[in-house]
Amino acid sequence: MSGLPDRLVRVVLSRIGEPGDPRLCGLVRDLGAAAVLDGLLGQATLDDAQRDLAQRLGSVDPVRELERAERLGIRFVVPGDPEWPGALDDLATEAAHQSGLGGVPVGLWLRGPLRLDQLPPMVAVVGARSSTTYGERVAADLSGAVARAGMVVVSGAAAGIDQAAHRGALAAGGSTVAVLACGPERAYPAANRPLIDHIVATGLVVSEVPPGSAPLRSRFLGRNRLIAALSVGTVVVEAALRSGALSSAGWAVGLNRVVMGVPGPVTSETSQGVHEKIRAGSMHLVTQGADVLELVGAAGEHLLDVRRAPTRPRDRLPVRDRRVLDAVPVGRPAGADSIAVAAGIALQHVQGALERLASGGWVCRTEQGWRLARDEPHGPDPAPDLRSVGE
Amino acid sequence: MSGLPDRLVRVVLSRIGEPGDPRLCGLVRDLGAAAVLDGLLGQATLDDAQRDLAQRLGSVDPVRELERAERLGIRFVVPGDPEWPGALDDLATEAAHQSGLGGVPVGLWLRGPLRLDQLPPMVAVVGARSSTTYGERVAADLSGAVARAGMVVVSGAAAGIDQAAHRGALAAGGSTVAVLACGPERAYPAANRPLIDHIVATGLVVSEVPPGSAPLRSRFLGRNRLIAALSVGTVVVEAALRSGALSSAGWAVGLNRVVMGVPGPVTSETSQGVHEKIRAGSMHLVTQGADVLELVGAAGEHLLDVRRAPTRPRDRLPVRDRRVLDAVPVGRPAGADSIAVAAGIALQHVQGALERLASGGWVCRTEQGWRLARDEPHGPDPAPDLRSVGE
Numbered sequence: 001m002s003g004l005p006d007r008l009v010r011v012v013l014s015r016i017g018e019p020g021d022p023r024l025c026g027l028v029r030d031l032g033a034a035a036v037l038d039g040l041l042g043q044a045t046l047d048d049a050q051r052d053l054a055q056r057l058g059s060v061d062p063v064r065e066l067e068r069a070e071r072l073g074i075r076f077v078v079p080g081d082p083e084w085p086g087a088l089d090d091l092a093t094e095a096a097h098q099s100g101l102g103g104v105p106v107g108l109w110l111r112g113p114l115r116l117d118q119l120p121p122m123v124a125v126v127g128a129r130s131s132t133t134y135g136e137r138v139a140a141d142l143s144g145a146v147a148r149a150g151m152v153v154v155s156g157a158a159a160g161i162d163q164a165a166h167r168g169a170l171a172a173g174g175s176t177v178a179v180l181a182c183g184p185e186r187a188y189p190a191a192n193r194p195l196i197d198h199i200v201a202t203g204l205v206v207s208e209v210p211p212g213s214a215p216l217r218s219r220f221l222g223r224n225r226l227i228a229a230l231s232v233g234t235v236v237v238e239a240a241l242r243s244g245a246l247s248s249a250g251w252a253v254g255l256n257r258v259v260m261g262v263p264g265p266v267t268s269e270t271s272q273g274v275h276e277k278i279r280a281g282s283m284h285l286v287t288q289g290a291d292v293l294e295l296v297g298a299a300g301e302h303l304l305d306v307r308r309a310p311t312r313p314r315d316r317l318p319v320r321d322r323r324v325l326d327a328v329p330v331g332r333p334a335g336a337d338s339i340a341v342a343a344g345i346a347l348q349h350v351q352g353a354l355e356r357l358a359s360g361g362w363v364c365r366t367e368q369g370w371r372l373a374r375d376e377p378h379g380p381d382p383a384p385d386l387r388s389v390g391e
Numbered sequence: 392m393s394g395l396p397d398r399l400v401r402v403v404l405s406r407i408g409e410p411g412d413p414r415l416c417g418l419v420r421d422l423g424a425a426a427v428l429d430g431l432l433g434q435a436t437l438d439d440a441q442r443d444l445a446q447r448l449g450s451v452d453p454v455r456e457l458e459r460a461e462r463l464g465i466r467f468v469v470p471g472d473p474e475w476p477g478a479l480d481d482l483a484t485e486a487a488h489q490s491g492l493g494g495v496p497v498g499l500w501l502r503g504p505l506r507l508d509q510l511p512p513m514v515a516v517v518g519a520r521s522s523t524t525y526g527e528r529v530a531a532d533l534s535g536a537v538a539r540a541g542m543v544v545v546s547g548a549a550a551g552i553d554q555a556a557h558r559g560a561l562a563a564g565g566s567t568v569a570v571l572a573c574g575p576e577r578a579y580p581a582a583n584r585p586l587i588d589h590i591v592a593t594g595l596v597v598s599e600v601p602p603g604s605a606p607l608r609s610r611f612l613g614r615n616r617l618i619a620a621l622s623v624g625t626v627v628v629e630a631a632l633r634s635g636a637l638s639s640a641g642w643a644v645g646l647n648r649v650v651m652g653v654p655g656p657v658t659s660e661t662s663q664g665v666h667e668k669i670r671a672g673s674m675h676l677v678t679q680g681a682d683v684l685e686l687v688g689a690a691g692e693h694l695l696d697v698r699r700a701p702t703r704p705r706d707r708l709p710v711r712d713r714r715v716l717d718a719v720p721v722g723r724p725a726g727a728d729s730i731a732v733a734a735g736i737a738l739q740h741v742q743g744a745l746e747r748l749a750s751g752g753w754v755c756r757t758e759q760g761w762r763l764a765r766d767e768p769h770g771p772d773p774a775p776d777l778r779s780v781g782e
Contacts, residue, residue, distance in 0.1 A: 056732050218717040263654030266678040275678045285670045287657040326609040
């Protein structure tokens with residue numbers, strides 16, 4: 001096979017290697033794909049692992065592989081191709097390598113009309129397969145908001161949160177990319193066949209392993225690393241303390257991507273992993289799409305104001321009237337004299353203020369004295385902001 | 392009234408002033424209580440506000456006030472008394488004053504067997520009156536854990552979260568302190584009468600306003616400031632975007648106390664205020680009592696390890712066996728040869744590994760080949776941790 005074009009060498013390596021194998025990726029990075037293949041073919045003193053790889057070589061015909069893929073509508077993209085996503089080169093950094101992140105894929109198998117080099121920034125929305133109705137609803141809402149803002153939602157097409165994320169983006173009329181742990185023509189779990197078919201028809205399916213490859217446990221790890229690397233930020237919607245979704249978040253941290261998590265009930269096991277990461281400061285808390293856009297958006301875009309309740313009418317009352325209103329007892333009526341004492345304001349001023357408050361609908365005059373109007377919120381959570389203190 | 396002992400002067404000021412009135416508190420801090428009272432009595436040129444205060448003087452008989460309080464089992468504690476809580480002096484700092492926090496109370500009206508100078512550190516647990524079942528459960532659990540650790544739970548005896556916090560501490564056999572916005576012999580809301588009576592009998596009720604005082608809106612603000620100041624940390628369990636519970640948190644920030652919040656469903660309005668504060672970085676996320684103890688505990692105590700799921704048996708498999716196990720397809724059986732190819736390990740080694748894995752209950756041999764054992768978790772969330780990558 002010596003002397004093959006780079007693309008075909010990479011088809012061979014894609015077929016015989018495993019996604020993210022740091023040894024293979026490291027060799028390809030340092031020596032080039034052709035030299036690695038030559039080494040496997042020609043070297044006299046192979047170590048165990050190299051012998052394992054070399055053993056598989058006999059069965060690989062890269063030209064036939066590419067033809068077969070093309071018949072399935074699958075294209076193979078390698079570094080240097082226009083469509084190759086530069087974001088994946090971050091996997092080649094020494095930092096990524098040191099943290100055991102696995103290296104740059106030797107190539108990507110793509111299926112679908114979207115082109116990786118013509119996509120707006122991607123946001124990963126991932127989470128537990130054993131999700132709750134709550135988590136699925138939040139994942140769909142959040143993904144819809146991200147998609148409506150023109151970004152692409154990327155996820156793993158798994159059951160639970162992944163599925164809800166893809167569906168939420170599609171329902172909002174947006175684009176979505178599915179990164180699979182198996183070949184790009186397969187569907188795992190099988191129940192997601194219609195969803196994956198829809199993404200193949202309208203979006204993009206990405207696999208690091210060639211057509212025909214089965215979903216192996218180790219390949220889910222590699223898949224998670226790709227999801228993190230392709231995205232500017234990763235949102236984890238639900239994740240138990242030890243879960244694959246947290247592994248995606250771990251990759252994203254190693255790649256200096258924005259890592260976000262959606263909280264949930266502390267009584268829900270599927271939110272514990274997210275809470276732990278937020279608590280430890282390695283995840284930003286987000287509650288909705290706007291929070292995500294603020295964190296991943298270009299500088300100056302999507303900047304979110306601190307969320308506040310709207311100013312209430314009582315805040316617009318004159319200071320003295322408000323002080324009188326504050327002095328009307330909660331629960332039972334009081335006379336103007338006792339209100340004056342409580343407010344620390346002379347009775348003559350209190351009378352006028354009470355009349356104004358009554359005409360504004362704040363208080364009512366009853367036979368027992370003045371009382372707060374029914375529709376004005378009152379009670380032990382007076383909901384002031386701090387500025388109203390000390391007047 | 393000139394020449395009265397300090398304690399009686401403060402009874403008068405407690406009766407005529409309003410909790411946390413920064414003007415009155417500032418004058419008492421700068422001039423002393425006696426001088427403030429003398430000024431009110433003797434000064435010829437009173438401004439409006441001083442006249443308001445002076446107007447109330449006629450009706451106050453401090454000796455009778457104290458006698459009446461004593462008959463109700465209520466004691467009046469002033470700065471300099473052994474029982475005076477030094478923590479409240481933080482309200483006198485310039486920083487607290489600048490942020491409009493209101494000053495040091497002129498005195499506290501206390502009811503109950505606990506003594507403020509003999510209490511372990513206090514943790515405030517506060518939140519929405521319109522709480523959810525979720526919030527109440529979490530507040531009670533968390534307060535119970537805090538109480539079992541020997542700390543005192545302080546709250547406002549309001550409906551909802553406050554009530555759950557007191558009850559949780561009591562149910563755990565712990566101590567609890569209620570800070571009221573009304574006189575210490577009153578119960579607001581009335582439905583909390585049995586709870587407040589129980590706290591009076593076993594714990595401590597604290598009021599800044601004297602017996603007979605009604606719960607006014609402005610007094611809830613003052614009450615929130617006391618809760619924050621008395622505690623080493625404040626936990627907000629549920630709070631809408633604009634709520635009294637967030638005001639407690641605001642005081643706690645101003646006083647450099649530890650401020651904590653419990654997340655909840657992002658779809659729940661009563662969790663929005665907490666999420667916003669965590670998002671803005673002004674609240675620590677906590678999910679249980681242990682988190683709280685870690686944050687407020689003395690240095691070195693209650694240090695919490697990063698929460699992890701327990702190590703699973705598969706982590707203890709030899710590296711090569713685990714790699715073979717990872718290569719057994721998810722979903723359907725495979726032959727040893729195809730597993731060898733996927734694992735990148737020579738067939739002769741794979742055979743031995745599969746036998747070992749079968750005897751360990753990890754895989755089964757079927758007529759179609761090897762498959763994963765039923766009770767081993769498998770699928771797209773392979774739940775690895777990052778260390779297992781790259782082997």
